[in-house]
Amino acid sequence: MTLPPGTSRRQVLAAAAAAAAAPLVAAGPAQAHRPTRPQSWSLTLLGTSDTHGNVYNWDYYKDAEFDDSKQNDVGLAKIATLINEIRAERRNRGILVLDAGDTIQGTPLTTYYAKQEPITETHQRHPMARAMNVIDYDAVTLGNHEFNYGLPLLDLWIRQLGFPALAANAVNARTGRPAFTPYVIKKVDLGPGAPALRVGILGLTNPGVAIWDRGNVEGRLRFEDMVATAAKYVPIMRARGADLVVLSAHGGDSGTSSYGPELPVENPTALIAQRVPGIDAILFGHAHLEIPEKFVTNEQTGAQVLTSEPSKWGQRLTRMDFTLSRQRGRWVVTDKHATMLNSNTVVEDPKVLAAVRAQHNTTVGYVNQVVATSVTELSAAASRYRDTPILDYINKVQTDTVAAALAGGEYAQLPVLSIAAPFSRDAVFPAGEVKIKDVAGLYIYDNTLEAVVLTGAQVRAYLEYSAKYFVTLAPDAPVDPETISDPAVPDYNYDTLSGVDYEIDISRPVGERITTLNHPGTDTPVGDDERFVVAVNNYRRSGGGNFPGIVQTQVYNEQQEIRQLLIDWAQDRGAIDPADFFEPNWRLVRAGVPVFE
Structure with missing residues (x-):
């Protein structure tokens, strides 16, 4: 670039800026402009569901290590090892850990601290709070069995957690306001040079609670339709800056109910994916099925919603992987898929075992009377x-x-x-x-x-x-x-x-x-x-x-x-x-x- 003599410094800078902004003119094939590909980043979401009070790989009814005909193992101690391996693989970047509910009921361990030495009287930390805090979950959804022991015990357990407990469709029967945290929007670090990614996590519990635990919730809580609740909150989360929206839902995907038509559908996960636009993925539970990866087409947008259910009791861990890029200043998911990890491939995490050891031993002593x-x-x-x-x-x-x-x-x-x-x-x-x-x-x-x-x-x-x-x-x-x-x-x-x-x-x-x-x-x-x-x-x-x-x-x-x-x-x-x-x-x-x- 040649400028006439006497050009001022300001004119030089202006000319240089204009030259930098001007489009390149191809002088020949060797100088043809090839736009650079957008840079990609990745996010991994790990999910459990229906852990039902299993921490140790232990069968309290047989007083022995858990075993079944398929050589499954159980417990959060095994799940913790899988999660720690993936965190190490990803260097603790771009990772979220969720649970889709039914956590504090299901084994003599959790029954003991609800009935024999209830945490509401002793103020001990619940064994599932101890284990999940060591693992460092990002959020848990309330399942129907969370309500089995009454609202005081549930409320105390929630306060003992180091992360949010979600249930958007559980509302106060008197005021109609949310009774629990409906959703969270988490900032996730994807690594050096990546802009901040904001992930919205919506939790949905099962409407069947109104039947199954009527004595504990009647007149206090109302449980609204999971599909309608998702349709209400997904746009709110998007408007508040969620780049990616994930649901953690305690309801299967069959579209059926065990209790008849008087309540909203018990297992509506596929219906949510079909009818509610703006959802990227759904981690779900309740049916105790192993569904590694299932895509559901949204009827309004044609988008493919990734869904996965990780069996039960800590036997499996869902892994969802998302590839993202920045396009016109927005995050875009360019690829997503899910796999299922088996907890019988790893040893139990010693930190989780140590956190719950005293309560585990107390329970073993009790059931052997x-x-x-x-x-x-x-x-x-x-x-x-x-x-x-x-x-x-x-x-x-x-x-x-x-x-x-x-x-x-x-x-x-x-x-x-x-x-x-x-x-x-x-x-x-x-x-x-x-x-x-x-x-x-x-x-x-x-x-x-x-x-x-x-x-x-x-x-x-x-x-x-x-x-x-x-x-x-x-x-x-x-x-x-x-x-x-x-x-x-x-x-x-x-x-x-x-x-x-x-x-x-x-x-x-x-x-x-x-x-x-x-x-x-x-x-x-x-x-x-x-x-x-x-x-x-x-x-x-x-x-x-x-x-x-x-x-x-x-x-x-x-x-x-x-x-x-x-x-x-x-x-x-x-x-x-x-x-x-x-x-x-x-x-x-x-x-x-x-x-x-």
Whole structure:
């Protein structure tokens, strides 16, 4: 660039700036301008869900390391090792760690610090808070089981966390305002030279809480539709600067519900991805499925929403990887995919183990206390298809408890029936010493006992609904106990009743299988208008499983945990003898012929 003599310094600088801003003029092929490719950065999101109180790789019911037929391991201590390896790989840049809920319920460890030494009384730090704080999560979504032990314990656990607990669709029933933190927007360091990336994280809990934990939340919290809540908050997060929007949702992706149409959909993750624009990815849980990577097309924008569900109990860790670039001053996701990591490939993290060791050891000591002596071994292995004494142990305890509570009152003259549900098919009471872990292993949920009044017609309808658990078999078809049940119906949705005699004819179509329903020990049929008191757990009575007729006003509800009642009954008597409670009253038949003798 040549300027005339006498040009001032200001003119020189102006000319130089103009030259720098001017487009290049190609003088030939060798000088052709090739625009540089935008620089790319990456973000990794790690996710767990449905850890259900598992920290150690330990089975408290067997008092041994956890193991199953697929050689899975469990626990946050293993998950921590996987997370630490990925943090080291990425040098702690561009990484987020989320959990999609169901955290503080599910093992004797968490039950102990909710029931035996509740943190609301001792003010100890909850074992799941200890473990998750060591791992240093960025956020956790509240699952439905977070509400099992009441709002005071939940609120204290949240205060013990070093990161936010999210639930945008849980609102104060009186004010309509969010009861918990709806979302957070996190600034993430992607590395040297990268502009700041702001990631919006929205948490959605399950509307079924309103049914399953009605006693803890009714009149206090309302649970709104997850799809509508996402549609409300995603634009807000974008308007407040979120470059990337991720949902952490405690609801499966099947689009179905276990409780009928009276509440918003229980498993709407795919619907959220389809109907709500502006979402980049969804980490989800609740269904306990292993879904490494699934893309869902948004109906409005055509964008592909990345979704993933990391199984349960700390068996798997979702890894989502995003490639991003800056285009016209905005972040753009140019690629995304997800993989699933297996926790059985690593050892447990010593820092997580140390943080929870004292509470783990206390729990192990507790579940190994002897409560009674059994005169014989009792197993639940065949209880799905054959009447067994171990389920009648549940029924005996429930029946006696309700009958004693109602004695002398309005319902004292009504027969008491009992529903045994759910149960673990792996449960065994050994001959000889029976420990707390054996009893807890039979009834693995923290359900409480309730009772309602049903008619004979309602009892029959309930049994018909339960009987859909079985496949239909012709009278001459071969029978295999392992394939006799419909895989679409989970074990926990098969119930048995005591107090009436009945037959389930599995050669008949669903809805027509209860061919005999008599008063016990007689040939007298149960009349449609007869009334019965029915002992049942709070989950089922509140609508869990969508069983017909059972959602009735309780005539008994003293908030007594069924598992503890089973323990107390054995402890009070010192002996478990089937002669005291076993009354065979149901069987599977085909065209009237017993399937199993």
